[in-house]
Amino acid sequence: MTGFAAVVLEQDGEGKTEARFGRLSDSDLMDGNVTLAVRASAVNFKDGLAMTGRLPVVRRWPMVPGVDVAATVTTSEDARWRPGDEVILTGWGVGETHLGGWSERMRVSGDWLVRRPPTLSPVQAMALGTAGLTVAEGLDRLGRFGLAPADGPAVVTGAAGGVGSLAVMLLARAGWSVTAVTGRPEQAERLRRLGAAEVIGREAFAGAVKPLAHERWTVALDTVGSTVLAHVLSMLKAGGAAIACGNAAGMDLPTSVAPFILRGVSLVGVDSVHVPTARREAIWSRLADIVDRDRLAAMTRVIGLPEAIDAARRIADGGIAGRTVVAIGDR
Template sequence: MSDFRAIVVSRDEEKRQSVALTRLGEADLMEGDVTVRVSHSTVNYKDGLAVTGKLPVVRRWPMVPGIDFVGEVIASADPAFAPGDSVILNGWGVGEVHLGGWAEVARVKGDWLIKRPDGLAPADCMAIGTAGYTAMLSLMALEAHGLAPADGPAVVTGAAGGVGSVAVMLLARAGWHVIATTGRPEEADYLKGLGAAEIVERAELSGPAKPLAKERWAAGVDSVGSTTLANVLAMTKAEGAIAACGNAGGMDLPSSVAPFILRGVSLLGINSVSVPRAKREAAWGRLAAEIDRGKLAAMTATVGLDDAIDTARAIADGKVRGRVVITVG
């Protein structure tokens, strides 16, 4: 195997972090039974944190960022995959403790992969990416809880971000009246184009949360956490549920038990990192069937590997709208 391009985050003896586009060889790859020629990856919020070091996402040094990728198998000791198979990876600590998708070659465990579903081109898969996959897992959790559009509106926090953008699209397509919250009011037209019926400024959910507040929605997808999620819970209708899938606003939850014991509200935790293969395949199968290709294209920008570092810094600063695909190989 010849050398290949990769972005590497490193740390020196004094724990000063640096990041650079460089070249790696086969000897640099980590353990795994499937080797993949990566065609596309994405810039996720977690990748932004890994590149900037704003939070301790990286737990193995040096590290190749990229928590997801799509590509073609070039070697496999796993009987589930053969050379030439097109595969997707989301999560499993890739880009955190295992070299990730911002490299032209990746070696991973076959258990972490699924085959790319029919109907989605490789670039489409990464336009959806872990963000869109997480949004679908959130929708599936709300449905499994028994909630439907007839129960009332659905709120989406951080709506202009990657998870939020796809969540708005999927919920609207499923028939929900979607209330999108964002700290970027200039993105109102963008969000309405994805299907949002109402736009709420983030400031309305940023103050200290009351134990209970006026009921406004029956369901929701929250990628912010902290005070925002506490306010969302306080405003959720009786027997409603919120799918929590992110912590862009913080890991804390300054809430009370009131929504849970006085209204029967449920908080549904969404794990997109280590999901059983059958559930991953179900989520991606639904994405292939339900995603609106036109709206997906409207929310997606594409950059090369050369521009991934700057884009990661921008997403960590909250300056990126929607999804960013990296053309890797």
């Protein structure tokens, strides 16, 4: 058998996305100056959207999904990288415009790579992945406001998902009292083990959004968007801040100016796709230092490449909690 294994997305004549587990050859690889042997990837919500075609994530056909990659350099025309180097790749259009990580082999630009911290295995790095990068960048943004755990509690929406679970874990690790919000009550005990002081359902965020509601939290990390984020903004304490990093409930935001002009609340967005390389390196170094390996392992499921198609469909339907790592090569 020649070539290498990969998950491939294609469009049929009616524009419907079809997925298959098959094989590609080196001639299918895209332009780049570094070739990688992929060791692990992950299943992200964006991969689920690409798999189901619910949003136009994929902008090049055929496509290999997988926006997160842990790999070993096999050949390089970039002086910064040598065969044997262990690297991480997240963002930069991988899995959207450039063939992604659900493949045994990739060819990419050396500009997109950062070194994998030696204290993180490929599976651990992918258990963090884009989700960990997003949360760490969000926590850094919160720190720039001078906010600290002594100022009041934090809230995480969509807490059972990958980004939300990591947010609960990392906020708790930093000393925050964390309220985890989830529509999956069966995940409550798992969220408490990750560090949540309180687990509540979505009921508090139902109904019409008030311009201002009872002040409950100092900081928020929202993975849901839409009316949930609008409710959260109305409940933040004066001078509080919310990080927006997801749209699981929709792209709209039916809020008012009241939280911003009457309580001085701040809303900050995090884009993890185009984070500068130096910044990525600093974030990965910090994650390697602070992450609780036992808690990370407890929230992570490891699957094989053929199982990734079903996992992507399930994550798009809200059927996956925590993080799912796709083990591809030697881990």
